[in-house]
Amino acid sequence: MALDLLLIGLAITLFPLPVMAFVLVVASPGGVRKGLVFIVSWLACLVAVIGIVVLLTGGQPPAPRSPPSTAAKAVTLVIGLGLLGYGTYRLRRVRRGAMTPSEDADASASAARTREDGGSAAPGPDAGASSAPAAEGPEAAEASGESAGPHGGVSLWSAAALPLLLQPWGMVGAAGATVVQADLSDAGNVVVLVLFCLVATSSLLAMELSMxxxxxxxxxxxxxxxxxxxxxxxxxxxxLCLLLGLWLVSRSLYELTG
Structure with a gap:
């Protein structure tokens, strides 16, 4: 469980879309306070998922090969396949030229210029997706500056809402399926859960502390x-999607067939 949660936490903290949004938050007026709101909301999402799983399991892992244990591994397998499919889908789009880094750069630059001129930014040509499989709208909002306040900054409400929209929920769901194995009577398992939350938030914490x-x-x-x-x-x-998806699929297949 510890290794799985560490790898998932690393994938979450390195996922670029929340990082890009957080930079806009801390770079806006009053950014340190807004960044703290963003981080608290981000952590609240992680803790809520862990809390729901713990409530369902009572803090005790199900017996091996029991229906709950098998169901958790099956969920992990499905999420892993979803990540592989999503990563492959985006890779094909890039190869077809439907999604290019230069387009994203032009969209962000155009949005920044528009905000500086006091106008409203238009959505970029590619809305993208924040997680696998998550909606594409949040990235478009972040890239085009739709979350900006009336003075070109990011409001406190936007700072609190962005983590809900940009959280890579597919990866968080994989963490939730892994937490089914947690035994809260073991202090080591509790430490692992705390470390997972810290690792999954480490990039945001580093940027906040630097500011x-x-x-x-x-x-x-x-x-x-x-x-x-x-x-x-x-x-x-x-x-990130392909590597984590491959790990989750191989690990869950091994446990289901072992």
Whole structure:
């Protein structure tokens, strides 16, 4: 369980779309406070999923090969297949030229220029998707600046809502299926769950702390990071989905057939 949750947590924290949105949040006026709201909302989603699973299991893992245990492994298998399918779908779109990094870069640059001029940004040519399989709308909103407040910044309400929209729910669902194995009577399992939440939030925490202690250096560095992610978003999304999906499928098949 520990290794599975660590890998899922790493995939969640490296997923580029929430990182890109968080940069906009902390770069806006009052960004440190809004970034904290974003992180609290992000953590609340993770804790809610873990809490629901723990309530269903009573904090005790089901017996091996029991119906609940088999169902959890089957869910993990389905999510893994979904991640593989989603990564393959995006890879084919990139190869067909339907989705290119340059288009995303042009859309973000156009949105930034529009906000600077005081106008409203238009959606970019590719809305993308925030997770596998999640809706494509949140990314379009983030890229086009639709979550911006009246003065071109990000409101507190938007900062709280963005994690709900941009959370890679497919990966979080895989974590929930893995948490079924957690035994809360074992302190080590509790530590693993806490570490999972911290790992899955580590990229956001690092950016928030950099803005708190070194805002002058952090701001241009974060904006450069966002520009880099805009150009390399597709390979990152595809790679994370395919690698994590392959791990989940192989692990669940081994456990189901072993």
């Amino acid at each position: 708190v202690f070194a805002p002058e250096r952090a701001h241009p560095a974060l904006m450069a990071l966002r520009r880099w992610l805009t150009r390399h978003k597709e390979p990152a999304v595809i790679g």
